[in-house]
Amino acid sequence: MKHIVVIFICMFSLFLIAEEIPSGEHALGSRKYSDYEKPESCKSCHTRIYQQWSQSMMSQAYTHHWDEIEYWELAVPHGDKDPAFKAAADGCNGCHAPLAFLAGDVPPPRPSENSRANESVSCDLCHTITGISGDPVNFNWISEPGRTKYGAKEGLVSPHHITKFNDIYTVADYCGSCHNEQNPFGLWVKSTQIEWEEGPYAEQGVPCFVCHMPKAPGRSAPMAEEGMVAQHIFLGAHNEAKVKSAIEVSIHPDEREIPYDGAVVFQVELFNAKAGHKIPTGSVEDRILWLDVRAVDAEGKEYHLPVDLKGFEGEEYTVASDELAYSDMGFSLGLDNFEGVQRDGVPVGNRIFRMPYFDENGIMTIQQWNTRSFGVDYRVGPRETKLEHYTWYMPDDIAFGDVVITARLYYQKLVKPVADFLNVPADESELILMNEASTTIEVYD
Numbered sequence: 001m002k003h004i005v006v007i008f009i010c011m012f013s014l015f016l017i018a019e020e021i022p023s024g025e026h027a028l029g030s031r032k033y034s035d036y037e038k039p040e041s042c043k044s045c046h047t048r049i050y051q052q053w054s055q056s057m058m059s060q061a062y063t064h065h066w067d068e069i070e071y072w073e074l075a076v077p078h079g080d081k082d083p084a085f086k087a088a089a090d091g092c093n094g095c096h097a098p099l100a101f102l103a104g105d106v107p108p109p110r111p112s113e114n115s116r117a118n119e120s121v122s123c124d125l126c127h128t129i130t131g132i133s134g135d136p137v138n139f140n141w142i143s144e145p146g147r148t149k150y151g152a153k154e155g156l157v158s159p160h161h162i163t164k165f166n167d168i169y170t171v172a173d174y175c176g177s178c179h180n181e182q183n184p185f186g187l188w189v190k191s192t193q194i195e196w197e198e199g200p201y202a203e204q205g206v207p208c209f210v211c212h213m214p215k216a217p218g219r220s221a222p223m224a225e226e227g228m229v230a231q232h233i234f235l236g237a238h239n240e241a242k243v244k245s246a247i248e249v250s251i252h253p254d255e256r257e258i259p260y261d262g263a264v265v266f267q268v269e270l271f272n273a274k275a276g277h278k279i280p281t282g283s284v285e286d287r288i289l290w291l292d293v294r295a296v297d298a299e300g301k302e303y304h305l306p307v308d309l310k311g312f313e314g315e316e317y318t319v320a321s322d323e324l325a326y327s328d329m330g331f332s333l334g335l336d337n338f339e340g341v342q343r344d345g346v347p348v349g350n351r352i353f354r355m356p357y358f359d360e361n362g363i364m365t366i367q368q369w370n371t372r373s374f375g376v377d378y379r380v381g382p383r384e385t386k387l388e389h390y391t392w393y394m395p396d397d398i399a400f401g402d403v404v405i406t407a408r409l410y411y412q413k414l415v416k417p418v419a420d421f422l423n424v425p426a427d428e429s430e431l432i433l434m435n436e437a438s439t440t441i442e443v444y445d
């Protein structure tokens, strides 16, 4: 009887310990920096993985210029001026500087101070995750730092650490814990894993790893067995090659021979052939994809063709205009009566594939934490094809002969007027030509 009671108490306390490991926002201050090993201590054996990781955005999540600007110039002051946003501002670190968050060091020292916050999403943070508490959202992974490193392979042996298989390393929920985010108003301001879950790749058993950590033959450490090794490259929006051609573009006229006073309709097809989620995904408040269609006549004159309207609700946010937006930055920046900056910075009349985020006044915002509602979701889903139409009435001065029509699809990580206003280095708002396609018509007398 005594034994049974003791066993019961032991089991109960184990249960309590298991329950006590806080996750998500409750994990603030629950650990010390020194609980986690530095990436440099993995480098001696996992040299190539270390080099891959250090070139990826994972190792720069806290130090990258635009992250630094948005966090320090918008989020932190917003939280200071309005306590309702303090937890959200602290929470940025849960995903971008998780060691600082776990150590309760928020806001962390600035990147220039070279603290351990700069390790960003580090090896030891990722490899001491032992589970996700519930559906993946808002850094709700469970962190158990120590000698045991967890991974997706069974039965490995290492001189430096205990090595354990954990099936969380084989499912998209693992990535979703940081790639899905709900803001203080309960809105899903990031939903990459959810988009994936609802799309064709989840059904076919193709998780994030397949496309973002592809496997290749080799060994992960000098003393390891030869095998297929997960490449820690994490290519995404910051890699031009990854973005290029993710969407295929083609263009066709309804008719090829057009009288000089006639009109022609073009159809452009855009097929998301490569991404496991919508494009854009992730930081959807920042990112835009847009289609620019131009005609060049036999004498070299160029005409810009605006897209035909489809008439759906909220379409005005998917057609480039000169309107102003993003005025809610004024509060964080301490600017009175700030009217905002240009919404798009894209040639007027072009189709934009995006989902607008609105502030409390129904004006577009790039401050995802301040988002109160979303507009129409006009992004390109995984394996979805969007069709756009252009009706072009021949201009009076058109030259007879061949006219070449070209459709170009551009991607921008951050809308340019916002980038320029906040002095974000130009690479964040550069135009990436994703794809282009041309077709020819003939204009006759």
Ligand code: HEC
Residues within 6 Å of the ligand: 037, 038, 039, 041, 042, 043, 044, 045, 046, 123, 124, 127, 149, 150, 151, 152, 153, 154, 155, 156, 157, 158, 159, 160, 161, 163, 164, 165, 220, 221, 223, 224, 225, 227
């Ligand atoms: C002294 C060499 C050495 C060091 C230092 C080292 N490891 Fe390893 N690690 C290994 C070896 C060997 C393996 C087994 C690889 C194999 O057989 O494929 C391994 C395997 C792993 C695995 C795979 C686990 C699995 O089951 O899939 C992970 C994850 C890992 N190490 C993480 C780390 C991290 C994080 C660090 C730094 C904190 C680190 N290692 C430091 C040698 C090392």
Ligand code: HEC
Residues within 6 Å of the ligand: 057, 058, 060, 061, 062, 064, 067, 094, 095, 096, 098, 121, 126, 139, 174, 175, 176, 177, 178, 179, 208, 209, 212, 213, 234, 235, 236, 237, 238, 239
């Ligand atoms: C601890 C949180 C965390 C986890 C877990 C995590 N990520 Fe990330 N990831 C981030 C953050 C934060 C960034 C943004 C870095 C930046 O630009 O500041 C990022 C960036 C990326 C990027 C680059 C995006 C770009 O804009 O270039 C890719 C790709 C990516 N993650 C894929 C994954 C995959 C696949 C997994 C699962 C194996 C994963 N992530 C797990 C936090 C995480």
Ligand code: HEC
Residues within 6 Å of the ligand: 039, 042, 043, 046, 049, 050, 051, 053, 054, 058, 121, 122, 123, 124, 126, 127, 151, 152, 153, 169, 174, 209, 213, 220, 228, 229, 230, 232
């Ligand atoms: C965003 C989280 C994340 C980060 C950061 C990360 N890893 Fe991994 N790592 C993973 C996942 C997930 C896998 C399993 C992928 C798979 O098998 O598909 C993995 C696999 C591994 C493996 C086993 C490779 C193999 O296939 O044999 C080693 C070793 C490893 N990681 C070491 C490291 C080291 C060292 C670092 C830092 C330089 C690091 N990881 C950074 C998530 C991460």
Ligand code: HEC
Residues within 6 Å of the ligand: 172, 175, 176, 179, 192, 193, 194, 196, 201, 206, 207, 208, 209, 210, 211, 212, 235, 236, 237, 242, 243, 246, 274, 275, 276, 277, 278, 279, 280, 281, 282, 283, 287
């Ligand atoms: C079928 C391959 C595939 C799968 C599966 C996949 N991705 Fe991607 N991912 C891509 C491609 C291609 C891009 C580049 C185009 C783009 O930016 O969307 C990309 C881009 C990204 C970006 C940067 C996008 C942006 O707009 O900033 C992130 C972050 C990302 N993926 C995370 C994930 C996560 C997390 C998962 C799993 C839930 C996942 N991906 C599953 C192919 C894939």
Ligand code: HEC
Residues within 6 Å of the ligand: 064, 066, 067, 070, 071, 075, 088, 089, 091, 092, 093, 094, 095, 096, 137, 138, 139, 177, 178, 179, 180, 181, 182, 236, 237, 281, 282, 283, 284, 286, 369, 413, 428
């Ligand atoms: C739940 C995890 C999570 C939280 C919380 C979070 N982020 Fe992020 N953040 C990410 C991920 C993942 C990405 C990469 C998505 C992508 O590439 O599209 C990202 C991307 C960004 C980017 C774009 C980086 C670039 O170079 O394009 C900025 C800026 C940023 N976050 C700032 C913040 C700020 C400020 C906060 C707090 C108000 C915050 N984040 C809260 C996960 C998070």
